[in-house]
Structure formats: C-alpha cells, structure tokens
Amino acid sequence: MQPSDQCLTYAKEEHYCPHCNTRLACCHCPPFHVGDGLGWGSEVMFVCLNDDCQLFVNGWKHCEEQYGHCSSYRYMLLPGETTGNAMMVGSKEAFTGSVIDPNATKFTNDRYEKEKAAVAMLDTCVAEHNLEPVLTLLLDESANLEGRQRACDLLVKLNDLACIDPIRNHEFRHTEFEQQANLAIIAILKANYCKECPRCAEIIKSKAKACKHCGAEFE
Ligand SMILES: [Zn+2]
Numbered sequence: 214m215q216p217s218d219q220c221l222t223y224a225k226e227e228h229y230c231p232h233c234n235t236r237l238a239c240c241h242c243p244p245f246h247v248g249d250g251l252g253w254g255s256e257v258m259f260v261c262l263n264d265d266c267q268l269f270v271n272g273w274k275h276c277e278e279q280y281g282h283c284s285s286y287r288y289m290l291l292p293g294e295t296t297g298n299a300m301m302v303g304s305k306e307a308f309t310g311s312v313i314d315p316n317a318t319k320f321t322n323d324r325y326e327k328e329k330a331a332v333a334m335l336d337t338c339v340a341e342h343n344l345e346p347v348l349t350l351l352l353d354e355s356a357n358l359e360g361r362q363r364a365c366d367l368l369v370k371l372n373d374l375a376c377i378d379p380i381r382n383h384e385f386r387h388t389e390f391e392q393q394a395n396l397a398i399i400a401i402l403k404a405n406y407c408k409e410c411p412r413c414a415e416i417i418k419s420k421a422k423a424c425k426h427c428g429a430e431f432e
C-alpha cells in the first residue's frame with residue numbers, strides 16, 4: 214500500500230497524550246475495527262506508544278480483573294477529533310510496526326512518483342531511444358511487477374548496449390527478472406556483434422581475438 218499525501222500531512226500533526234504528555238505517534242489504522250466492524254473512518258490514528266504511560270501501565274491489571282485476559286490500553290485519537298479513547302491492545306508491540314515516519318513516507322512517495330513517470334514513458338521510449346524509464350523500472354525492486362515486466366520486454370527492442378552495466382551491477386530480488394534481463398543482454402550483444410570479455414567483462418567486438426581493455430586473448 215502506498216502511504217498517501219494525506220498520511221504524510223497527518224504524520225506532521227502534533228498531538229499529546231493526556232495521561233503522560235508524550236507526543237502521539239501517527240499509525241496506520243489496523244485493518245479491522247475491534248468494536249462495531251464499521252471501520253475506523255480514517256486511514257491513520259494517533260497513538261500513545263509510551264510504555265511508561267499510566268493508562269498503559271495500569272491497564273494490564275484492570276483488564277486482568279475486568280476481563281481475565283492479558284491486555285492493556287493505549288490512548289488513541291482519530292484525526293479531526295479533540296478527545297481520544299482508550300484502545301485495547303494485546304501486547305506492547307501492537308502498533309509499533311505501523312508508525313508512519315514522515316521522512317520515510319516522503320521517500321516512498323518520491324520513489325512512487327518516479328515509477329509512475331517511468332511507466333508513462335514506456336509507450337514512447339523505443340521510438341525516442343530512451344533507455345532511462347526502462348532501467349528505472351527494471352532496477353526498482355519496489356516497482357509494480359507488471360511495469361517491470363513491460364520494461365524487461367522492451368530491453369531487446371531498445372537494443373542499447375548502455376543497459377548492460379547497470380543491469381550487471383544490480384542485485385535482483387526477483388530472479389526471474391534477472392534471468393530475463395540476462396537473456397536480453399545476450400540478444401543485444403549479438404545484435405551489435407559484441408560480447409563481454411570473460412576476464413574483465415568490458416564489451417568488445419565478438420570477433421576480437423584480444424580484449425582491448427585488459428589484454429586477455431581468445432582463440
Ligand atoms: Zn500516554
């Protein structure tokens with residue numbers, strides 16, 4: 214899921230816990246509503262994640278006595294509201310994984326914008342001999358797989374030897390893209406009557422008897 218600009222705006226808001234005065238963390242809402250099943254009506258909520266907060270510290274005993282199970286309360290506030298609620302949590306770690314870091318979100322949004330721009334350029338990149346959007350998508354491990362596949366398919370059509378170094382230097386997490394990219398490289402080298410020197414990996418003419426870069430000799 215892409216954090217929206219709205220999330221980013223919320224993450225900058227400052228709210229404080231009435232129990233401990235700690236700044237509330239901006240978190241993604243859990244996918245379900247514990248109460249009525251109607252949803253939270255919001256993408257984010259502000260939560261007091263202070264483990265020394267009195268509400269949280271005293272909540273364990275209260276829940277044990279009241280409900281006989283091991284849980285406690287965190288103070289939480291929904292955007293646009295002035296008073297929050299005590300929300301039941303089953304563990305200390307609840308919500309700690311869903312905190313929105315405004316800077317991380319900014320980075321994610323920038324990456325996403327770049328991906329979107331690259332996808333938009335795929336249709337014309339072959340006509341314009343523009344390798345850039347193809348490499349942007351192929352080498353972006355977070356990009357949508359469909360876009361990366363389209364980029365991969367365009368590699369051979371672009372027939373640009375400049376794609377080889379960046380691909381060789383990239384660590385693919387999706388090995389199927391790596392395999393396809395390797396096949397594309399072989400096709401591109403062949404179409405350009407080139408090969409990679411087996412010793413230094415520089416691109417040389419396929420008929421070369423010696424590498425002009427490292428001096429390696431071939432049969
Ligand atoms: Zn608190």
Ligand SMILES: [Zn+2]
Nearest residue numbers: 410413424427
């Ligand atoms: Zn060489």
